[in-house]
Structure formats: C-alpha cells, structure tokens
Amino acid sequence: MGKKLKGVPSGEHSPGMEERRAFLKKFVSTVFAGVLAPAILNAAPEEQAQSVQQVLPEIPEPEPGEGMENPVFQMMRDLRRALQKPLEERRWIMVIDLRKCVGCNACTVACIAENRLPPGVVYRPVIEEEIGEYPNVTRRFIPRPCMHCEHPPCTPVCPVKATYQRADGIVVVDYDRCIGCRYCLTACPYNARTFDFGEFYTEDRGIHSLMPYEQVPTGEYNKVHERTRNESPVGNARKCHFCVHRIERGLLPQCVVTCIGRATYFGDRNDPHSLVSQLIARPNIMQLKEELGTHPKVYYLI
Amino acid sequence: MAHKTYKWLTILTGILGTIGVASVIYRLIAGMKITWLSSSVPWGMWVALYIYFIGLSAGSFLFSTLIYVFGQKELEKAGRLALLSAVLALVAGLFFVWIDLGHPFRIINIAFHWNSSSVLAWEILFYVFYITCVFAELWFLMRCDLAYMRDQSHGFKKKVYKLLALGWQCPTTIGSFRACHSQSLRVTAILGAIGVPLAIGVHGGTGAIFAVVKARPYWYSPIFPIIFLVSALVSGAGLMTFLYAFLGDKKAPDHHRIVLKLSQWLMLFLGVDVLLMITELLVGIYGSIPDHIAVWNQIMFGEYWYVFWIGQMGLTVLTPILFFVLKKGSTFWMGMGGLAVATGIISVRFNLVIPAFVTPPIPHLDEVMNHIRLSFEYFPSPMEWISSIGIIALVVFFFLQAYKFLPVFEHYKPHLMQGTIQAKEVNYEA
Numbered sequence A: 001m002g003k004k005l006k007g008v009p010s011g012e013h014s015p016g017m018e019e020r021r022a023f024l025k026k027f028v029s030t031v032f033a034g035v036l037a038p039a040i041l042n043a044a045p046e047e048q049a050q051s052v053q054q055v056l057p058e059i060p061e062p063e064p065g066e067g068m069e070n071p072v073f074q075m076m077r078d079l080r081r082a083l084q085k086p087l088e089e090r091r092w093i094m095v096i097d098l099r100k101c102v103g104c105n106a107c108t109v110a111c112i113a114e115n116r117l118p119p120g121v122v123y124r125p126v127i128e129e130e131i132g133e134y135p136n137v138t139r140r141f142i143p144r145p146c147m148h149c150e151h152p153p154c155t156p157v158c159p160v161k162a163t164y165q166r167a168d169g170i171v172v173v174d175y176d177r178c179i180g181c182r183y184c185l186t187a188c189p190y191n192a193r194t195f196d197f198g199e200f201y202t203e204d205r206g207i208h209s210l211m212p213y214e215q216v217p218t219g220e221y222n223k224v225h226e227r228t229r230n231e232s233p234v235g236n237a238r239k240c241h242f243c244v245h246r247i248e249r250g251l252l253p254q255c256v257v258t259c260i261g262r263a264t265y266f267g268d269r270n271d272p273h274s275l276v277s278q279l280i281a282r283p284n285i286m287q288l289k290e291e292l293g294t295h296p297k298v299y300y301l302i
Numbered sequence B: 001m002a003h004k005t006y007k008w009l010t011i012l013t014g015i016l017g018t019i020g021v022a023s024v025i026y027r028l029i030a031g032m033k034i035t036w037l038s039s040s041v042p043w044g045m046w047v048a049l050y051i052y053f054i055g056l057s058a059g060s061f062l063f064s065t066l067i068y069v070f071g072q073k074e075l076e077k078a079g080r081l082a083l084l085s086a087v088l089a090l091v092a093g094l095f096f097v098w099i100d101l102g103h104p105f106r107i108i109n110i111a112f113h114w115n116s117s118s119v120l121a122w123e124i125l126f127y128v129f130y131i132t133c134v135f136a137e138l139w140f141l142m143r144c145d146l147a148y149m150r151d152q153s154h155g156f157k158k159k160v161y162k163l164l165a166l167g168w169q170c171p172t173t174i175g176s177f178r179a180c181h182s183q184s185l186r187v188t189a190i191l192g193a194i195g196v197p198l199a200i201g202v203h204g205g206t207g208a209i210f211a212v213v214k215a216r217p218y219w220y221s222p223i224f225p226i227i228f229l230v231s232a233l234v235s236g237a238g239l240m241t242f243l244y245a246f247l248g249d250k251k252a253p254d255h256h257r258i259v260l261k262l263s264q265w266l267m268l269f270l271g272v273d274v275l276l277m278i279t280e281l282l283v284g285i286y287g288s289i290p291d292h293i294a295v296w297n298q299i300m301f302g303e304y305w306y307v308f309w310i311g312q313m314g315l316t317v318l319t320p321i322l323f324f325v326l327k328k329g330s331t332f333w334m335g336m337g338g339l340a341v342a343t344g345i346i347s348v349r350f351n352l353v354i355p356a357f358v359t360p361p362i363p364h365l366d367e368v369m370n371h372i373r374l375s376f377e378y379f380p381s382p383m384e385w386i387s388s389i390g391i392i393a394l395v396v397f398f399f400l401q402a403y404k405f406l407p408v409f410e411h412y413k414p415h416l417m418q419g420t421i422q423a424k425e426v427n428y429e430a
Ligand code: SF4
Pocket: A145, A146, A147, A148, A149, A152, A153, A154, A155, A171, A187, A188, A189, A190, A191, A192, A193, A239, A294
C-alpha cells in the first residue's frame, strides 16, 4: 500500500481508499515532521538522536516496473544515503525547474513558517517577471533562495567569521557571533541576505502583546533562539540555510516538500545516482550570475 | 574666537550633544528598528558619516605629515590642530560605525575571531594602530606645555593635566628645552612617517571595504580607494583652512599667509579629486553597464539630485574655488571656503554609499520585496537625523573643550631668568 506514486497522478493507478488514507498519513508525517523539531531541539543531545530515530518516517520502497517514483521519496532516499557519508563528502544542491513553478509563493510562506521569520525577513522570495507584450505575454517565476555559492563573496568579508561555508558547502551564519555589521548583505550579488531589524507582526498592527506564534523560538542551525527585542537573531544577518536542521534529521528542506508544482529539487551533487545529479546534467540548466565566479549551488532548469 | 561666540557654541553643542547621547542610548535599547534602513539598503546615514569622519581624520593627519614629515615648516602652527582634529574625527567615525552594528556590544568579537580575509577586520586593526600613533604624536608635541600647565594649575584641572602629561617634567634650561623640543620633532617625524602608510591604510582601506564588493558595480573599481584618499585630503585641507582661519592667532603677521597656503593645498587636492570623479563618471557612462548607469542616473537626476548638484558640486567644488579666486585677500572667505568643503564632503560620502543600493541586483526583485524592511528606497529616519546631529555636536563640543584646555597653538617657551622659569604668557582662552 502506498508503495508507489506516479510522478503525475493518473486515474488508472489510483490506490484504493484505504491505501490512500494510509499513504496520506505517511506522507503527511514525512512532510510535517519538522513541526516536531522544536520539541526535539529542547531535548538533550542523546535523547535528540533517539527521538530523531523515532520521528523519521519510513520511505515507501519503489516497486520495480511500476512507473516513475515520486521524486520526493527518491530525494529523501538520496538524502539519507548522503547522510551516511562524512560531512565533507556531501555537496548539497538545489535545482529549481522554472517551467514548473507557478508562482504560488507556497515555498516562501513555508520557509517563513518553518524558520519563524519575522516581518521583513525573507529567505526565498519568488521573483515575478512578465515577458513580452499583449497578446504575446508570458510570466516567469524565479524563486531565489541563497545560492550557497561554492565561492561565496559574503563569507570572506565578515570581520568575525560569523558567516562561513560548512564542510558540506552550506553557507551558514553563527547568530551568536555575528555583530550585525551587514557587510555580508552588501557583498551578496543575489540580495539573498536579510537583516533582522527586530520587527514583529503583532506590534506592526498596534497590538501591544505579542501573539504566541511570534514567541515560538526558531530552531535554525539546530539551536534554540528565543526571539526577543535585542537578542539574536534580532540584529543579525539571516538567510536561507537549506534547512540544515531538517537535513540533519533526514528531512528535505521545507520549501522542497511544500512546492505544489514539484518545481524544487534537492540532493547531493557528489552522488551520481541522486536525482539532482541527473537534473543538472541537462542542457537547459543554468545558474544566476555565473559570470561573477560565485559558482552557485542553486541551479535553474529553464 | 570671540569669547561670546565660544560660549554660545559651547552651550549649543552641549545641549545638542546631550540629545545625541540620549538618542544613542535609546538606539542601544530599541535596536536597529529606529532606523529606516532595510535589507536592500543595509547601510545608510551612519555609514556615510562613518566614512566622512574617517576621511576627515585621515585627511587632517596626512595634512599634519606635510608639516612634520615633509617639512612644510610654514604650516607648523596648524600642526597640533590637525592632529587634534584627526583624533576627534576618528573617534567620531568609529562611534558612528559602532552604533550602526546590530550587536554593538559584540564588537570585541573582532579581536577574538579576527578574520584576515575581511577588509573591515583589517580596518579595525588599522584604526587601532593609527589612533595610537596620532595620540603619541600629539603627546610628544604637547608634553612640555602639558607639564607646564600641570605645574601651574590647581584642583581638578591639575589632576587632568597630570594624567595627560604622564609624569613628564618641564625642561628647566633653554638648552634642555631646545633638546627636548627637537627630540619631540624627531619623534613626531618618525611617528608621522609610520602614520602615513597607516593613514593611507585607514582611509584607502575604508574605500577598499566598498571597492572589493563585486556585487555592486558602482563600488567595484580600483579607483574607488584612491577617490576615498584624495577626498580625505580635500576634507582635511578644508577643515584645516577653516579652523586655522577662525581659530588661529589672527593678529599674527603670518596668519593670512598660512591661510592662503592652506587654501592652495586645498585647491590642489580639490583639482585632483574632481579629475578622478570625472574619470569615474565618463568611464562609467561610456561603458553603459546598466547597473552602473542606473546609479549615476540616480545620483544626478534621481530623487536626491540636490545632494549631487548642490552638496557635491555647489558646496564642495564651486564655492571654495569661487571664494579662493575672488577673495584671496580675505582669510574670512578662504576660511568659509574651507568650511564649505569640510561640510559639503558629507554629501560626497552619502553619494558614495547609498546610491549603490538603488538598483536591485536581480531584475524585478524590488517588486516582490514588499515589506518596508526589504525596500530599495531609503531616507534617514528622524532618529538617524537626531542622533547624527547630536553626535556631530558632541564632537564639536569636545573639540571646543580641547581647544580651550589643551595647548593647541602656543608653545611653552621658557626663558632662563635668574634661575627661575618664566613661561611666555599663554592665553588658552584665546
Ligand atoms: S547567494 Fe549570497 S548569501 Fe548565499 S552564499 Fe552566495 S553570496 Fe552568500
């Protein structure tokens, strides 16, 4: 039951009601496992390891000869395979298929929810472009996360080494060290960094007490940060981190699982069998501002 | 300066300075929210003023080296003034960049986690060495006067002078005084010589903070640090001309000659600065790289066109040249020309920083970054204005105090008379 899922749902292969329900249950738990993360984060490290084991959903095995596997499951399998390797042998990349993106902003919002982003902080806006003139008009949507550049211009400029590239290539910010000079914001050619000015949703609307949802701590970088007026991450540079806190739990980044058009893919470039490795070998692959020599790890299929 | 003017200036800057201190405390409590900066325009008024003051400092200092290192002896009377401005301007600049930090109290992280690939980290190092050097120079030049003032004063003043004199004793004979004076000049020359590369590092390096950012075509140019340096010299010379014209001993026979000489240096630096600016502009326009052109368009014909045309062109370039050409005989007008430059350069600093952010680095990004904290438009918030004016007033206040209580102009000249020391009458109240 629920062992396979066609890339595109088709009537003939739709599973029975029962199977369907079971599948949905599994799928939902896979997708929303991140909701449990804060509970795990508050636990001691040994307990964490244990509870991670507990919450990790089982990935349905594909059955040979049953058509295309759901890319989410394939990516999850790729991800867990990569996690078996030492950190420095992983190279996480993201592939965004612009022809599939419908510009719904679900990823933008999912990211905001996952990382408890305050107003004015955004990790993954979706750029909207109108091409041509009536009657020959089309629209193009370009989600723009952090490119996790292989040669990031943002890290060398940081005076305190608060932002750096991890061994697996993810560019991170150490909130507790960052002095908030915003040099990295000016240095990023993609405007991928935002500064947390300490805004709150409820305050903005003249409500004086903060709503509980604004007080939920963020679990970014596997650390708990209560967001109060002058404490980190307020006053820090913030950016997309490929959801490291999820990846390390065997989960895909939140934007990837939320994408309604299956336009966003994620995986290990060092693994030739991963889905993303296959995708970036296509001729219609490109990167943003390649000419700057940043070698982005976010690719676009156009 | 007339006693009355001095008094009123002290009161005015004192009040404004207090407001400045209050606004800085408010800023530290309330966070960066009180600014109208955004993630797309992450640097604004405070950073512009930071580079303004660093430039003023480096300019004044390099100016002092003309005297102590490169032997422009006729300007010697303005030497201490230049060093004093260098110290105060540097402190002001650092203060501006400090309050601009999201976590000001983590500044010490720079010492513990110093990043050698960051120009900003190098700059902090440069500032530390530089300020030590300037302080040392100033001390050597003033030590005899300070010791003398310590011996002459009482109470609290005595304590302050005692602290400043660092236990130095007045030379008691003409011979030992001369020896001491020439030693001071020697040490100053050496410190000045060390200071030259430091000051170039300080301001050229501040320019490099911007010039290395390949994400911003307007900044990303080798000429940028040079423009910083030259405009620093312009602002330093402007400030010196102004200060000396108004604070120097007007009755001295060489007063006019010194102001004129200062003005001539100012004209020279200004000429080079304009040349560099034209080069930048023409090459930029010729290249027609959209992002580059957009910035120049914004500067010259955008919403804040007046910063360029009135501030940069009118106040900084045309005014001093006009005053110099037409009113060469009047120290007042040359001094005013210097003031026009020293203040007009602020608009140059604004135009060096902020316009680089007006174009979204990715087309159409501005259309989806809707929140005010993501906006590509910027105008300083009321709190940014108030705190900036307050801090500047505070610096002027400290300058006035230093001018009154420190031996900025006069030299302690002992004459050996019947075995007792008599210093030349010194009027520090001027
Ligand atoms: S996209 Fe920007 S923030 Fe992300 S790694 Fe590259 S330069 Fe740094």
